[in-house]
Structures are given as C-alpha cells and as structure tokens.
Amino acid sequence: xxxxxxxxxxxxxxxxxxxxxxxxxxxxxxxxxxxxxxxxxxxxxxxxxxxxxxxxxxxxxxxxxxxxxxxxxxxxxxxxxxxxxxxxxxxxxxxxxxxxxxxxxxxxxxxxxxxxxxxxxxxxxxxxxxxxxxxxxxxxxxxxxxxxxxxxxxxxxxxxxxxxxxxxxxxxxxxxxxxxxxxxxxxxxxxxxxxxxxxxxxxxxxxxxxxxxxxxxxxxxxxxxxxxxxxxxxxxxxxxxxxxxxxxxxxxxxxxxxxxxxxxxxxxxxxxxxxxxxxxxxxxxxxxxxxxxxxxxxxxxxxxxxxxxxxxxxxxxxxxxxxxxxxxxxxxxxxxxxxxxxxxxxxxxxxxxxxxxxxxxxxxxxxxxxxxxxxxxxxxxxxxxxxxxxxxxxxx
Amino acid sequence: xxxxxxxxxxxxxxxxxxxxxxxxxxxxxxxxxxxxxxxxxxxxxxxxxxxxxxxxxxxxxxxxxxxxxxxxxxxxxxxxxxxxxxxxxxxxxxxxxxxxxxxxxxxxxxxxxxxxxxxxxxxxxxxxxxxxxxxxxxxxxxxxxx
Numbered sequence: 001x002x003x004x005x006x007x008x009x010x011x012x013x014x015x016x017x018x019x020x021x022x023x024x025x026x027x028x029x030x031x032x033x034x035x036x037x038x039x040x041x042x043x044x045x046x047x048x049x050x051x052x053x054x055x056x057x058x059x060x061x062x063x064x065x066x067x068x069x070x071x072x073x074x075x076x077x078x079x080x081x082x083x084x085x086x087x088x089x090x091x092x093x094x095x096x097x098x099x100x101x102x103x104x105x106x107x108x109x110x111x112x113x114x115x116x117x118x119x120x121x122x123x124x125x126x127x128x129x130x131x132x133x134x135x136x137x138x139x140x141x142x143x144x145x146x147x148x149x150x151x152x153x154x155x156x157x158x159x160x161x162x163x164x165x166x167x168x169x170x171x172x173x174x175x176x177x178x179x180x181x182x183x184x185x186x187x188x189x190x191x192x193x194x195x196x197x198x199x200x201x202x203x204x205x206x207x208x209x210x211x212x213x214x215x216x217x218x219x220x221x222x223x224x225x226x227x228x229x230x231x232x233x234x235x236x237x238x239x240x241x242x243x244x245x246x247x248x249x250x251x252x253x254x255x256x257x258x259x260x261x262x263x264x265x266x267x268x269x270x271x272x273x274x275x276x277x278x279x280x281x282x283x284x285x286x287x288x289x290x291x292x293x294x295x296x297x298x299x300x301x302x303x304x305x306x307x308x309x310x311x312x313x314x315x316x317x318x319x320x321x322x323x324x325x326x327x328x329x330x331x332x333x334x335x336x337x338x339x340x341x342x343x344x345x346x347x348x349x350x351x352x353x354x355x356x357x358x359x360x361x362x363x364x365x366x367x368x369x370x371x372x373x374x375x376x377x378x379x380x381x382x383x384x385x386x387x388x389x390x391x392x393x394x395x396x
Numbered sequence: 397x398x399x400x401x402x403x404x405x406x407x408x409x410x411x412x413x414x415x416x417x418x419x420x421x422x423x424x425x426x427x428x429x430x431x432x433x434x435x436x437x438x439x440x441x442x443x444x445x446x447x448x449x450x451x452x453x454x455x456x457x458x459x460x461x462x463x464x465x466x467x468x469x470x471x472x473x474x475x476x477x478x479x480x481x482x483x484x485x486x487x488x489x490x491x492x493x494x495x496x497x498x499x500x501x502x503x504x505x506x507x508x509x510x511x512x513x514x515x516x517x518x519x520x521x522x523x524x525x526x527x528x529x530x531x532x533x534x535x536x537x538x539x540x541x542x
Binding site: 033035037066068070072075076078080081082100101102104106109119127128131133134164166168172174225226266268269271308311395 | 443447452453454455461482483484486487490493494496497498499500501502503
C-alpha cells in the first residue's frame, strides 16, 4: 500500500515536471500550496560498499522523495507539513516519515515562534540536506553531514524561536533556537552508525531514547554583500540498550555536543563555503559487570565551490576532511589505521534541463575509510578508493 | 595508478575556483522600486528592500504588512536582484526553494510583465514591486531608483 502511494506520487511529480515549463509552478488547492520532489540516484564504488550496502555492484537504492503542504493562515501565522521518504541501501527503505510539520507565528521580524516538528540548525546545510536540487553536489561532505545520521539529526519535536535582527551598517543577524526530542530509529541509519562508532566494543540492542535536544544557530549576514558567517551548536543525551561481547546486556549513555562554524560567500553565480565541526561524545557504559567511561572528539571540515556557467550547466567541487578521533589522527588505536580519517575530493557536474529537472554526475577520490561502514566492509586494508554517483531530481 | 586521477581532480578544483577571477561584472540597468500610493512610507534604503524580498522583513517601518511581488524573469528582474538583493536570478530562486522546502515561506507572487506588476501594485495596498526606469507607473509611487 505504501509503495503504491509512493509510486502514485512519483508519477504525479514526473507528470508535473514534463507538462509544465517556463514560469515557476506551485500546485494550489483551497489556498494550500503543494510542492514536491523526487530524486533518484545511482551509486557505484570500487573496493568498498560505500553509503549503501550494495554500491560495489552499482545500486539504485539511493533516492529521496518529499511532498509538502503549507498555508498562510494570516500575515503572521503559517502552517505546513512535509512527508519524506528515502532509500540508502538497507537504510530507510522508503519508509514515509514526517520531515517537518510546524506552526509558525511571526510576532515581530526579530521574533518568531515555531511549534511542532522543526528542522535543526546544525551547520549551514543540515536543514536542506535532503533537497538535492538546492546544491550542485550530490553527496554532502561526509565530514559534517554523515548520511547515516541524516534521519536522526534532521529535526526535533518541540518548540523554537527565530528571527532576523537588523544590525544596520553591520548587516543583519539570523538566529534560531530549538528545544525538542529527536526521533531515533535504528533502521534509519542510527544502528549502523552507532555500531561502527564504538568499533565493535558493543552493539545496539533495542530502541534508543533521547532526552531533550537543544540546538541553536546564528548567521551573521555581513556588510560585505554575499558574505555570511555562521555558528551553530547542538547538545543532547542518548540512552541505548547494548549488547557487550555478543552476550552481556548493558546500557550506553552518551552526552553529545556538536559545534560548527562556517563561512559562505556568494558572488554572482559563484558559491564558496567552508565549515568546521567538532562532535564530542562522552559515554558511560553500564552493565552487571560495572561501568566504564570514555570520550572522543570527532573533527571535520571542508571547502567547497560551485559555479553556474549557464542556466543549463554548473560545476562544483569540494575537499572534505574527517578525523574520527582528533587525538588519534594516525589511527594508532583503530583496527585499520585508515579508519581514523577520510579525505574526500569530489567533482560534480550539474545540468538543469528545465526549471523542474536537474541531472548530476559526480566523482569522488577518497583517502581513508572513516566513513566506510565496518558492518558492510569487514576488511578495510585498502586506504584509497573511488566512487561515483549520478542523480536526477524532479521538483515542483 | 590512482595518483593521476587525484591530480586531475585537484586541477579541476583549482580551475573552478579561479573562474571568477577571469569573469566580468555585468552592468545593471536602472530599476525603480514602486509601492501603492496609499503607503505612508516615502523612501526605503537598500537593506530594507533586500530584507523584504528575502522574506526577513514582513512589515513596513510604520507597522503595515509588506507584500512583495517579482517579475518571473528578464533583464529588469536580473538588474533588480543584482542592485538591491545582491543575488543572481538562480541564487534568488534557490533561496526561495529553500524556504519552501523547509516550511519557512512560500514562493513570491510573480508576474510575466512589468505592466502586470504596475497594475497589481496600484490596486493592492502595502505592496512593493519593481519596474525598469522607463516604465509608466501610473498611480504607483516611487520609493527608490537605481
């Protein structure tokens, strides 16, 4: 039934994309705006299964589908919902989720209130990471935007404040604050990410619970046109039932904190961005045998550039660096030393066939296996590998 | 075996980042910012115009609701975005797609011709739009011209 619904929606989007051209299109029914997208990819890799569990043979299990409905109930009050589904190999499997759904009341330009399921401001692009047509590259820099964690960190159920503060000659400041509960679903990538993070010391053994997540983001739109600087932070505590050594049941409690700083510069049809993130985890493992504590700080950063040559053609590239443990960059304490880092050089071509259809191809040269999933790749002795993706996105 | 591929990718990245250095700035044509004649606001600065068209300001300084309208394409549209919003057409479109797909806003109301903009602004209190310098704006009021 669910698959049938997805197919019907896909057909609707494809029909819209083919039938309409020229001016911007939004479907509207009873004052409700309707927008959607279907993004279908193909991924192929050498040496390792990467992102999906079946990329070495080439995989089409790489898609995102979304549809949203929104309505302005007054000049100040807005209501909307977006349904989302994705497939990433054995993650997601096109289960339909609520991506965001919230009421938004703008009290003043410098103060708005949101309540519902709200996207989290983590770095410049967490909120838009599932919207392929907004960027030139296909795969986001995995140093900061790990695809396995996408569904976990994308949004929280709670309340938020936001606004734009005029700094006059100094530009303006956009801010967002969110407090809420994350949805943590093992089958949406969290389990695979979790098990690898602890290098097999213990594995997840049930449903994880998150205490209240707090997230905040500031973006300074500087007086220099096109230049903005950003800082964001997220913190929460997650409790997970675990299995230690394949037999002993226990509980792992983690205090997670992520800090991200970034700079983005738009000049004519050029976009340049760089971000740096530290993701700190302090964990306490409790079992009938006692308890143990540990901590780790993951460090990631990237530099990206994209240029739109014509309405049809854009070119993009990024260099992304990740160290799983910033205090062990050479991998002395990893099963394979190259598990300690990932240095990814990506080159992307984008073709905007019309306002509603974009096609992209992208190649990656990767040094290091920090994001090569150990569950799908037990042996990771090769430190460098290549992978490529192609993707077509229809949107309206 | 793999090093030449890496070198090619690096060269590509460097070339991409060098492109703007050899590009040239397009010259923008003059545009007029217009509003409904009943609006008590007489002038606007560039920052206010930019923030209204990016959806960051929803009200005029006098507290009235500000609704903006845009041209769907064309040279006047490009000149306006370059002069006041400091974005290219593609960036402006992308910005509003981002708002739409994160639930933060709806696409701007757009018109195919400057005549339609003038008609809509003339008949709708609180509205702000733009036309090229030579366009007859009828009963609308000019807030800025560049």
